[in-house]
Amino acid sequence: MAAVTLLSTKGLTKQYAGLTAVSNVDFELPAGQIRALIGPNGAGKSTFVGMLSGRIESTSGTVRFDNRDITTLPAHRRIAAGMAYTFQITSIFSALSVHENVALAARRASSRAVNRRVTDALDRVNMTDRQKHIASDLSYGHQRLLEIAMGLVQQPKLFILDEPTQGLSTSEIESFIQLIKSLAGDTTILLIEHNMDVVMAAADYITVLNFGEVLAEGTVEEIRNNQEVQRAYLGTSHA
Amino acid sequence: MIEQIRTSLFHLLLIAALAGLYFILPEYHSGVLARVMVLAVYAMGYNLLFGYTGLLSLGHALFFAAGMYGLGMAMQHLDLSSSLGILAGLITALIVSAVIGFLALRTSGVAFMIVTLMFAQAGYLTILWAGEYTRGDEGFVIQQSQRVLSGIDLSDAGNRYFAALVLFAICLFIIGWIVCSGFGKTLVAIRENEERARMLGYNVQRHKWLAVIASGVISGAAGAAYALLFGYVGATFATVQYSIFPLLYVLLGGAGTTIGPLIGTVFMFYLIDFSSELTNAYLLVAGVALILLTLFAPQGLAGELRKRVMPWLP
Numbered sequence: 001m002a003a004v005t006l007l008s009t010k011g012l013t014k015q016y017a018g019l020t021a022v023s024n025v026d027f028e029l030p031a032g033q034i035r036a037l038i039g040p041n042g043a044g045k046s047t048f049v050g051m052l053s054g055r056i057e058s059t060s061g062t063v064r065f066d067n068r069d070i071t072t073l074p075a076h077r078r079i080a081a082g083m084a085y086t087f088q089i090t091s092i093f094s095a096l097s098v099h100e101n102v103a104l105a106a107r108r109a110s111s112r113a114v115n116r117r118v119t120d121a122l123d124r125v126n127m128t129d130r131q132k133h134i135a136s137d138l139s140y141g142h143q144r145l146l147e148i149a150m151g152l153v154q155q156p157k158l159f160i161l162d163e164p165t166q167g168l169s170t171s172e173i174e175s176f177i178q179l180i181k182s183l184a185g186d187t188t189i190l191l192i193e194h195n196m197d198v199v200m201a202a203a204d205y206i207t208v209l210n211f212g213e214v215l216a217e218g219t220v221e222e223i224r225n226n227q228e229v230q231r232a233y234l235g236t237s238h239a
Numbered sequence: 240m241i242e243q244i245r246t247s248l249f250h251l252l253l254i255a256a257l258a259g260l261y262f263i264l265p266e267y268h269s270g271v272l273a274r275v276m277v278l279a280v281y282a283m284g285y286n287l288l289f290g291y292t293g294l295l296s297l298g299h300a301l302f303f304a305a306g307m308y309g310l311g312m313a314m315q316h317l318d319l320s321s322s323l324g325i326l327a328g329l330i331t332a333l334i335v336s337a338v339i340g341f342l343a344l345r346t347s348g349v350a351f352m353i354v355t356l357m358f359a360q361a362g363y364l365t366i367l368w369a370g371e372y373t374r375g376d377e378g379f380v381i382q383q384s385q386r387v388l389s390g391i392d393l394s395d396a397g398n399r400y401f402a403a404l405v406l407f408a409i410c411l412f413i414i415g416w417i418v419c420s421g422f423g424k425t426l427v428a429i430r431e432n433e434e435r436a437r438m439l440g441y442n443v444q445r446h447k448w449l450a451v452i453a454s455g456v457i458s459g460a461a462g463a464a465y466a467l468l469f470g471y472v473g474a475t476f477a478t479v480q481y482s483i484f485p486l487l488y489v490l491l492g493g494a495g496t497t498i499g500p501l502i503g504t505v506f507m508f509y510l511i512d513f514s515s516e517l518t519n520a521y522l523l524v525a526g527v528a529l530i531l532l533t534l535f536a537p538q539g540l541a542g543e544l545r546k547r548v549m550p551w552l553p
């Protein structure tokens with residue numbers, strides 16, 4: 001049974017004044033999958049994801065999402081088409097309440113039953129009791145969870161998480177993995193992640209980027225045993 | 240919903256209080272208050288852009304003047320009635336703010352301040368250049384016989400007070416409604432974190448443009464009302480000084496609060512009034528008061544109120 005492709009790119013390339021950050025990437029993400037995107041520092045992960053979400057303009061190539069070509073759409077229209085995005089560096093409305101942060105995300109998607117949807121989303125990240133707190137008063141871990149709740153409440157078709165566990169404690173990471181797994185089936189997830197434990201535990205399938213190109217793709221097991229991937233990560237030719 | 244009702248009730252009380260004040264205050268002060276209410280409307284328009292959307296414009300005098308000259312020129316040269324004059328003022332402000340907003344919003348931050356300032360200067364110079372029609376610096380008077388709105392003589396002090404109050408009330412309710420709406424909350428989101436708002440799927444550019452237009456039209460309404468109520472149209476109102484005033488009123492009163500602009504305008508007006516009775520160097524007294532306020536109430540008077548005792552203040 002072939003799954004429906006939710007997101008795909010063809011020949012996606014980004015050049016910065018002569019430097020090619022992402023080169024000719026063909027990528028396919030079936031609906032419902034939890035996909036991890038990994039690679040050493042500077043591999044082009046963030047640039048690649050930036051071109052998916054529209055924050056970065058591509059030099060060439062196309063992006064298709066939900067059966068339409070979105071290559072020329074501005075970021076906000078891509079989000080409105082069913083993507084949600086969490087930033088690598090936490091980006092929330094720090095001066096506003098937790099509730100209003102999530103409500104802002106909820107209202108854009110639909111103006112119906114905002115309060116109930118906000119409570120549901122906060123419930124999924126165990127933060128219902130903090131609704132009235134000002135976002136900047138939250139701990140770092142809770143701010144990250146808040147940003148995830150802001151994504152969840154939009155009920156996105158595709159949820160892009162850019163290094164979501166960065167700076168989280170071990171126990172917070174554990175519950176994050178549970179959360180991601182609980183989303184399986186509801187939404188498609190693209191997870192950019194450095195923490196291999198998280199990747200191995202949460203992902204269905206892995207894409208490895210190196211020097212702006214796809215180095216390998218495969219299941220967790222395949223990637224774990226891939227010699228080239230080991231070399232790229234260890235940086236030696238005799239791994 | 241509760242928020243809407245509470246905001247409306249609060250505004251209703253404020254308006255009732257202002258209406259009551261007319262019967263208590265001596266004539267001089269009710270005269271001042273009429274002028275203050277019109278200028279507060281100007282500051283409320285400014286506040287929508289600065290306080291709620293986070294865009295600092297240094298060129299709002301252009302919108303105030305657009306309303307003022309839109310009305311003044313239409314009544315002077317086309318012999319239109321007051322009500323059509325008001326309409327002409329509003330339409331002029333609408334067109335000017337839509338065009339200026341479209342152009343100026345290609346920039347942001349300091350560049351936005353400078354671009355709005357330049358446009359306003361260009362507007363001021365245009366008024367001087369077209370002196371044959373605008374009477375330039377000298378300005379022109381709108382005759383008392385023309386200052387009648389649906390049978391009410393606006394040159395009468397009492398009528399003028401209540402006309403100013405009606406304008407103030409309408410604008411306060413419009414602002415209150417905007418602030419409680421999804422649109423208003425999105426403006427706050429843009430002020431707080433523009434990139435996050437964009438990446439939640441909001442069309443940030445369009446929201447900012449609509450904010451400039453709403454802000455410009457309200458400022459223009461104040462300009463038109465000023466001309467009609469006080470009977471004078473002049474280029475002074477298009478100078479930089481008149482772009483700075485609403486910024487000061489809003490900073491003092493409390494940016495991003497619905498009542499801040501009124502509080503700031505009253506405060507500033509009486510500060511200058513009192514200090515000029517004390518000394519010739521009244522600007523020095525005003526300056527010291529401003530410095531003290533920024534030191535001890537950086538969020539403005541209504542901002543401090545909200546922080547300390549009334550967290551629900553809209």
